[in-house]
Amino acid sequence: MGQSGYSKGATRSEQLLFLTDDQLRQGIELMFFAYRGFTADPDRLLADRQYGRAHHRAIHFINRRPGLMVSDLLVILGVTKQSLNRVLRQLVEDGLVESRVGRTDRRQRNLHLTEKGRALEQELSAAQRRRMRTAFSNAGPDAVQGFRQVLEQMIDADLRDRVLGWMDPTRP
């Protein structure tokens, strides 16, 4: 149960009620409105500093994996190097990110947050965690488990395994 999905005692048509077009549409609209809320708090903080979501994403993942290479970040973010490079250049110029030449392969650049970068990261993620914590707390742990299961399934299949293992190393 749980994993496979059906509550016991339901008829076949009742079992599939959660897959009606109307339920799916509500799920779609929920994703739209929830994502707006999800990004609202960091967006406000970023706007003050003339930054956008792209800067937030770069900062987030550099903080998560200090020393990661530009090429890794490109795969994670799914954008072109030109697009990422503009953001990265600003962050380096502004002293939030440090780009160190790789030790073994000196073509590579290892990215690190500076103290100033970590400070902004903390501010942004604290705001985002606050909303996530309230949502999780109000919904309860069982709901959180379901939330995770559905979102994992919504990720592109060819990215899913890579990304999930990356997010949580204690995984199959």
Add this chain to the structure above:
Amino acid sequence: MGQSGYSKGATRSEQLLFLTDDQLRQGIELMFFAYRGFTADPDRLLADRQYGRAHHRAIHFINRRPGLMVSDLLVILGVTKQSLNRVLRQLVEDGLVESRVGRTDRRQRNLHLTEKGRALEQELSAAQRRRMRTAFSNAGPDAVQGFRQVLEQMIDADLRDRVLGWMDPTRP
């Protein structure tokens, strides 16, 4: 249970494990990656026709509430009238949307999809539903219930009630 959240027999610290910063961070990253997947299919279809997500959103909500006014759409989408107007003008010019003068108040414009507009809407929403259906199906109905609970809580509090009643009229 469920609503209030705690599985019986768990200690207080176990009960709150789902609220650790690490769990919250994983939730945040999951939202990022899942939203990319969520928009990927429609994005491809839209790119072929030189449209973007803004067009999709307008088409979606005009289809959902035929005859809705521009001002309603502005509130739902949370953008400026200038931003919406550009998109709307294109859709009208391209013959996907019809803008009819209001019967009672002739300042208002009631928006409707044309046959051509409905055709594109169907194509876009079919692709998006396909992914949502697979995700729901793989995760199961209990997970879907949790998914909905968490996402509802993530919506801005001042929008939540309005939007939820709007999405599902069979609600408190």
Add this chain to the structure above:
DNA sequence: CTTGGAATGTCAACACGACTGACATAAACT
């Protein structure tokens, strides 16, 4: 050692979708 290719950076041009500010028009309300 030379050559090929990978990793990275940069310049230019462009598209899109958001924003602000200012102004226009028509219709409704008072």
Add this chain to the structure above:
DNA sequence: AGTTTATGTCAGTCGTGTTGACATTCCAAG
């Protein structure tokens, strides 16, 4: 008649994505 509301429009700016072309650096294979 004057004000407010609903809508549309023009002009400018910004952040973020794209393609295409080209340069640099450096590892690795011929």
